[in-house]
Amino acid sequence: MRQERVEEYLGAVYRLRSDADTPLPLAQLAEYFGFSPVSVHEMVQKLEEGGWVQYHPYRGVTLTEAGTDAALALLRRHRLWERFLSDVLSLPWDEAHTVAGDLEHAAPEAVTERLSAFLGEPEACPHGGPIAPQATSALEQCLRSLGVGAEARVTRIAPEAPDLLRRIAQLSLMPGSLVKIVAQTAEATGVALLAEGGRQAVVPAADARAVWMEIV
Amino acid sequence: MRQERVEEYLGAVYRLRSDADTPLPLAQLAEYFGFSPVSVHEMVQKLEEGGWVQYHPYRGVTLTEAGTDAALALLRRHRLWERFLSDVLSLPWDEAHTVAGDLEHAAPEAVTERLSAFLGEPEACPHGGPIAPQATSALEQCLRSLGVGAEARVTRIAPEAPDLLRRIAQLSLMPGSLVKIVAQTAEATGVALLAEGGRQAVVPAADARAVWMEIV
DNA sequence: ACAGTTTATAAGGTATACCTTATAATCCAC
DNA sequence: GTGGATTATAAGGTATACCTTATAAACTGT
Ligand SMILES: [Mn+2]
Ligand SMILES: [Mn+2]
Ligand SMILES: [Mn+2]
Ligand SMILES: [Mn+2]
Numbered sequence: 133m134r135q136e137r138v139e140e141y142l143g144a145v146y147r148l149r150s151d152a153d154t155p156l157p158l159a160q161l162a163e164y165f166g167f168s169p170v171s172v173h174e175m176v177q178k179l180e181e182g183g184w185v186q187y188h189p190y191r192g193v194t195l196t197e198a199g200t201d202a203a204l205a206l207l208r209r210h211r212l213w214e215r216f217l218s219d220v221l222s223l224p225w226d227e228a229h230t231v232a233g234d235l236e237h238a239a240p241e242a243v244t245e246r247l248s249a250f251l252g253e254p255e256a257c258p259h260g261g262p263i264a265p266q267a268t269s270a271l272e273q274c275l276r277s278l279g280v281g282a283e284a285r286v287t288r289i290a291p292e293a294p295d296l297l298r299r300i301a302q303l304s305l306m307p308g309s310l311v312k313i314v315a316q317t318a319e320a321t322g323v324a325l326l327a328e329g330g331r332q333a334v335v336p337a338a339d340a341r342a343v344w345m346e347i348v
Numbered sequence: 349m350r351q352e353r354v355e356e357y358l359g360a361v362y363r364l365r366s367d368a369d370t371p372l373p374l375a376q377l378a379e380y381f382g383f384s385p386v387s388v389h390e391m392v393q394k395l396e397e398g399g400w401v402q403y404h405p406y407r408g409v410t411l412t413e414a415g416t417d418a419a420l421a422l423l424r425r426h427r428l429w430e431r432f433l434s435d436v437l438s439l440p441w442d443e444a445h446t447v448a449g450d451l452e453h454a455a456p457e458a459v460t461e462r463l464s465a466f467l468g469e470p471e472a473c474p475h476g477g478p479i480a481p482q483a484t485s486a487l488e489q490c491l492r493s494l495g496v497g498a499e500a501r502v503t504r505i506a507p508e509a510p511d512l513l514r515r516i517a518q519l520s521l522m523p524g525s526l527v528k529i530v531a532q533t534a535e536a537t538g539v540a541l542l543a544e545g546g547r548q549a550v551v552p553a554a555d556a557r558a559v560w561m562e563i564v
Numbered sequence: 565a566c567a568g569t570t571t572a573t574a575a576g577g578t579a580t581a582c583c584t585t586a587t588a589a590t591c592c593a594c
Numbered sequence: 595g596t597g598g599a600t601t602a603t604a605a606g607g608t609a610t611a612c613c614t615t616a617t618a619a620a621c622t623g624t
């Protein structure tokens with residue numbers, strides 16, 4: 133197995149899983165990568181042989197300790213590069229995410245640590261993802277799930293799909309933004325309406341599911 | 349052909365060739381990579397189909413214009429990352445070279461330009477390699493070729509082999525160092541002796557061939 | 565409890581980029 | 595101009611990581 137492939141799989145498992153013990157169905161991994169389920173199954177078997185994941189037939193994969201460590205290290209590198217690209221080189225945040233997706237595989241531990249120090253030991257990526265690997269705050273709720281009248285602060289955008297990031301940026305909904313839900317459209321197909329610092333914006337339901345908030 | 353492989357070959361051709369029109373023998377490429385000549389031959393044929401090189405049977409390869417452009421762009425990225433790793437993250441210069449060998453493939457044009465701006469548009473890598481692609485100064489001579497009594501300034505270390513770089517660093521022979529040749533040992537197996545700012549050092553003949561200087 | 569869906573496994577295929585062994589063509593130095 | 599070294603080419607092989615098609619097994623809801 134090539135190192136980069138291993139990392140991509142472990143990173144994906146970490147990002148997509150709901151919690152550490154609930155196995156992630158291979159179908160979800162396949163869909164995430166756009167690979168056939170058969171290919172993902174093959175790769176997962178190799179990952180299990182390598183001691184990175186545990187495979188639970190008919191249920192999915194969980195990360196072993198080694199797998200979790202590797203995934204966390206990857207995510208940390210990813211987010212540090214994102215900060216560098218975004219803060220130091222002023223790259224748009226969707227491009228920062230994309231480029232970091234390559235750089236993340238090419239920085240040994242020593243470089244990562246020095247990069248973190250240079251950046252001032254940041255705590256989150258430009259999209260709100262934690263850099264010091266810690267549990268996601270249990271207080272986070274997605275924008276979609278908030279009711280009319282709620283006031284909340286954006287903590288994070290996840291998942292970090294480039295086109296989604298571009299739309300979110302246009303609405304100025306970056307982490308830190310304070311927001312009040314002023315209206316809500318009908319059910320599944322609906323959108324959420326909200327006002328922020330005077331301005332108003334309409335967030336499509338699908339996008340609202342990727343915006344995570346903390347009620348204030 | 350995968351982009352990274354193409355880049356590695358073009359970069360190697362550029363670094364190893366003596367001048368633009370003299371073809372580089374495949375044997376030298378094979379030796380550089382540690383690949384079999386047959387494999388290199390196969391790859392060179394694909395590179396020719398791709399329009400990156402021209403192959404002159406029994407003589408070697410030359411870069412096409414597209415190939416030269418790609419090689420120069422790669423070298424530029426390589427050297428900018430070296431400067432970043434060395435200046436900003438304080439990595440030892442041999443490690444900077446090694447890590448840059450990976451990062452160089454993962455930075456799109458836009459990132460490269462911003463990186464260069466952030467670094468203050470540097471003109472050379474930590475080992476003296478030019479960043480703005482220009483002809484190497486014709487005044488450069490290698491340390492090995494200088495006679496006793498000559499006074500010169502180090503301009504560059506090439507090739508950038510990590511262990512060579514470590515030895516050179518220990519002798520404090522980085523680009524900029526001023527040096528006077530005070531003695532020279534016998535022929536091929538010999539070493540060159542020199543004094544620098546009071547200190548004295550003995551440079552093995554093989555290493556002296558990689559230290560390029562400008563007579564002052 | 566069984567039908568229908570989901571998941572697993574078997575079998576064979578592709579492309580990339582490396583390998584070895586063997587033979588053929590060419591070059592070069594004497 | 596020929597013989598020994600270099601270089602080219604042919605043929606077949608490996609590993610990785612993806613693919614499709616087809617069949618089998620297990621799960622799940624009614
Ligand atoms: Mn990646
Ligand atoms: Mn991010
Ligand atoms: Mn490289
Ligand atoms: Mn360099």
